Amino acid sequence: MNKENVIVVNGLTKSFGDFVAVDHISFEVSKGEIFGFLGANGAGKTTAMRMLCGLSTPTSGKAMVAGFDVFREAEKIKQNIGYMSQKFSLYEDLTIKENIQFYGGIYGLTKKQIQEKTDYLVAHLHLQNHQNSLVKSLPLGWKQKLAFSVAIVHDPAIVFLDEPTGGVDPVTRREFWELIYDASERGITVFVTTHYMDEAEYCHRVSIMVDGRIEALDTPKGLKKTYDSVSMDEVFLKLARKAVRGE
Amino acid sequence: MRVLKYLLQKEFRQIFRDPSILRIIFMIPTLQLIIIPMAADYEVRNINLAVADHDHSVYTQQMIQKIKSSGYFKLVNYSSTFQEAVTSIEADKADIVLEIPAKFEQNIVREDHASLFLAVNAVNGMKANLGAAYLQNIIQNYNNQIRTKWVQFPPIPPQTNINVSVSNWFNPMMSYKYFMVPAVLATLLTLLGTFLTALNIVREKEIGTIEQINVTPIKKYHFILGKLIPFWILGLVVLTIGFLIMRFGYQIHPVGNMLIVYLFASLYLLSILGLGLLISTYADTQQQAMLISFFLLMIFIMLGGLFTPIDSMPAWVQKLTWLNPVSYFIDVVRMVVLKGSGLSDIKNHIFVIIGFAIFLNSWAVWNYKKTS
CATH class of the missing domain: 3.40.1710.10 (abc type-2 transporter like domain)
Structure with a gap:
């Protein structure tokens, strides 16, 4: 096992009654990596991700995130990760500045750090003229970029993104991925789920989940070679067709 | 404690950004306090x-x-x-x-x-x-x-007549306002406190922002305090308005010290807000929270001694009212306003209500799960 691994998962399982949502998955993610976590709807991606974030206790298995155990040290994990859920989760009735301030505050940033972060993010996202507008007045693409920036406001070791670009136009998606690359270059590991296969190509490594299990895990190039496909789209279709679970 | 500061700042910003909520919080109780005691009166006329x-x-x-x-x-x-x-x-x-x-x-x-x-x-x-x-x-x-x-000059004395004369202690004029106004205020505070807190957290659940909070290293009691304190302050403002209406609108001059009632009411509010928070940790939707609060409050208010005296309820119900914070509040209000009871007279009530506040709020903290 590589020392630089920030996520180490071994036989992680989550069942709800008889239903096994996540079935003995094992993988590692190294520092600064952009790890694509693919799968059809209902394959168990979100459940797996929620376990790694400390939002949901696994039924069995082992997982270390940022050096902490998901069973015993969930709260320590939370200090070291960022999370952006499928549901947009900034406060719509607060302004951009107030949202940054609030999340910075509850992650324990100092007043000075919050001020610096706010200035940096507002400039970086070109929101200078909007920092005092309510978040609900922003277009979706801007909201998503803002949500991502807020999720990493405390410079976490890992950021988990659950379908961050759903419903966003291609130009904004491109910009969003630039933010992801920025974060990765700063050493933040990015763990991302997506349904867009072009985005899967941007990832360093990709895993594909089918019915709660990881069916394939490799670089996009490697996957295409193994499955004799020209695109990630084709790889995904070949694997996802095996699914017996409905949506 | 810095975390708490940010939580409170956020909560107050949201409250003041929504004028319709503020209107509900301040205007409706005020109007009700003005209208209800005029109409809901035990005296039978017509x-x-x-x-x-x-x-x-x-x-x-x-x-x-x-x-x-x-x-x-x-x-x-x-x-x-x-x-x-x-x-x-x-x-x-x-x-x-x-x-x-x-x-x-x-x-x-x-x-x-x-x-x-x-x-x-x-x-x-x-x-x-x-x-x-x-x-x-x-x-x-x-x-x-x-x-x-x-029989002005009776030849024989008129029949002896037993005449009972009643003097009403503590409320000599038998004014129902003395009875009703404090009780209506108690009811309004109870409703307001429970609903506001219960709905507030459940709303965060529905929007999804609570998940974003749960994924931060925030302490559970910080989060609960961050919700409790703002609504406690709002409740105290409503309480103050209510007291002013009571004093200057209804000319109720309490026999006892009003500050005692105020102190008790502030503790009472903490326990009622705890109830709201507790409900919110169990409910997943605002609908559920509304229904649970509604049924609980219905029981609390009906069995609180506001409309019917607790002493005339069946013995087992009387025992149940010991678990009813509303009954303690109504009791204290009447004791202080009408009888002039002092702190030492309501000592037990104070202990009980502090107990409720600690119990309900701890339960809410315990039941609030950051990890499911």
């Missing part, structure tokens, strides 16, 4: 009276006049047959029939004795009972009046 007069004498006219002038009765039917008067009860036009027998005047004058008959429509029990009691009182009075007129 009792519809039908008289079946078989006598048609001067005395009966005087008596009817006296009844009418009391202000409690409205004469809706005056007839010569009992049948006709009863018909008006059946048609729901009258509440009470007073039958005056023939030779009523003659009997009083000659035989010093006469009887009357009352028939009461008990469909509305309270109105009927009180109405009959009022009526008896008025007739008794009238009786005394005519007796003293005749």
Whole structure:
């Protein structure tokens, strides 16, 4: 096992009654990596991700995130990760500045750090003229970029993104991925789920989940070679067709 | 503690950004406090009276006049047959029939004795009972009046009469405002406190922001305090407004120290907000939270001693009211406002309500799960 691994998962399982949502998955993610976590709807991606974030206790298995155990040290994990859920989760009735301030505050940033972060993010996202507008007045693409920036406001070791670009136009998606690359270059590991296969190509490594299990895990190039496909789209279709679970 | 500061800042920003909520918080209780005690009053008025007069004498006219002038009765039917008067009860036009027998005047004058008959429509029990009691009182009075007129220099002493005179301690005028206004204020605070907190957290659950909070290293008690404190402050503002209305609007001058009630109310609010928070940790949707709060509050208020005295409830229900924070509040308000009780008199109430506050809030913290 590589020392630089920030996520180490071994036989992680989550069942709800008889239903096994996540079935003995094992993988590692190294520092600064952009790890694509693919799968059809209902394959168990979100459940797996929620376990790694400390939002949901696994039924069995082992997982270390940022050096902490998901069973015993969930709260320590939370200090070291960022999370952006499928549901947009900034406060719509607060302004951009107030949202940054609030999340910075509850992650324990100092007043000075919050001020610096706010200035940096507002400039970086070109929101200078909007920092005092309510978040609900922003277009979706801007909201998503803002949500991502807020999720990493405390410079976490890992950021988990659950379908961050759903419903966003291609130009904004491109910009969003630039933010992801920025974060990765700063050493933040990015763990991302997506349904867009072009985005899967941007990832360093990709895993594909089918019915709660990881069916394939490799670089996009490697996957295409193994499955004799020209695109990630084709790889995904070949694997996802095996699914017996409905949506 | 810095985390708490950010939580409070955020909560207050959200509250003040939503003027409709602020209006609900301040205007509606104020209006209700002004309107409800005026209307919800234990005194029975406008009792519809039908008289079946078989006598048609001067005395009966005087008596009817006296009844009418009391202000409690409205004469809706005056007839010569009992049948006709009863018909008006059946048609729901009258509440009470007073039958005056023939030779009523003659009997009083000659035989010093006469009887009357009352028939009461008990469909509305309270109105009927009180109405009959009022009526008896008025007739008794009238009786005394005519007796003293005749027997000014009695050859023989008049019949001995046992006269019970009642003096109402602590509320000498038997003013229902003293009773109702504090109780209505207590009810309003209870409703406001529970609903606001319960709905606030569940709303965060519905929007999804709570998940973003749960993925931060925030402490559970910080989060709960961050919700408790803002609503506690709002509750205290409403309480203050209520006290001002009570003092200057209703001219209720408490016998005891109002600061004691205020102190107790602030502790009471903490326990009620704890109840709201607790509900919110169990409910997943605002609908669920509303229903749970509604049913609980219904029980609390009905069995709180506001509308019916706790002492006349069945013994097992009386024991249940020990678990009802509302009953302690109403008790304390009445003790201090009407009897002038001091801190040492309500000591036990204070301990109990602090106990409720600690118990409910701890339960809420315990049941709030950051990890499912």
